[in-house]
Each structure stands twice: as structure tokens, then as C-alpha cells.
Amino acid sequence: MLQPTESAIRKAFVNCTQGEAKRMAVPNDLGTRPWDDLDFFGWRDPAAPQRAYLLAESDGKLVGVALRAATHQIGRVRRSMCSLCLTTHLGDGVSLMTARKAGPGGRQGDSVGTYMCSDLACSLYLRKKKHAGPPMPDPLPLPERIDHVRAALAAFLRKVNE
Structure with missing residues (x-):
């Protein structure tokens, strides 16, 4: 993924x-992010942890989606x-992340959701740059896992834009 500017990030959002x-709180450390290793860029709002944001390239342009993380049951x-x-x-x-749909559907309250890494660091987990706990066998080789992330993300973005 190419490093976007703060202005480009703010203009990319389709569902807000x-x-x-x-x-929105855009991270101020954009220059230090591992852009070459990212299939998408995601972050949580430090002032409102239930808010999250996802930015991806889709059909040659940046698409941003504002998300809400479901609250977790404590002690489980x-x-x-x-x-x-x-x-x-x-x-x-892992959190259930929901996104208000873009356009008229979103204005009527329609939303879509999917389960995502709570820190939105999927790309780094894939590439073993970040670890989620004890190592587990990979279900697929890395290129196929990257393709899966991109396909699953594209499907989610399509649902947001329906």
C-alpha cells in the first residue's frame, strides 16, 4: 500500500x-508505518476506543470506512x-466491527459487519511481523493468505457501498 497524506485519508471515507x-483522529505517525507490508491501513481512535477506521485501495483509489467495535464481555x-x-x-x-453503509442505506441505519483483529493489524500478523500468541500452523501459504485478506476486504467494502 502506498503512504497516503492526511488530506487524502480524510477525503477517502465513504460512510461518514x-x-x-x-x-476523526488520524494517526500522526504516518511516516513510520510499514506501508510496504500493509494490505490495508487500520487504526483505533485513542480517545474513543470503540471507533476504528480502515483505509484500503479499491479499483485504483483510496476507500475509507468508519467502523464501530462491539464491546466485549469481561472475564470471558x-x-x-x-x-x-x-x-x-x-x-x-478479535472484535465484531460494524460499518454504516454508504449512501441512502446508511442514512436509514443499515450497517454491515465482520470479525476483524481488534488492532486492525491483519497484514502484520500474516507476515509474522506481529504475533497473536503461541504460534499455530498456518492454514494456507502466505501468498494465498494475502489473496484471502484482499478478497475478504474487497467483499466487505462492496457490502458497505451497496
């Missing part, structure tokens, strides 16, 4: 108003799998 995009230890990168996490490492 221009005012919401202007107020379980293993969950991210539907994008197929990484398993213990505890709250």
Missing part, C-alpha cells in the same frame, strides 16, 4: 459525513478468528 471525516476467555487474515486470538483480540 465530511464533518465526521474532518474530526475465548479463542476467536479474524475473518480477514484467519489469525486466532485469545480474549478480546
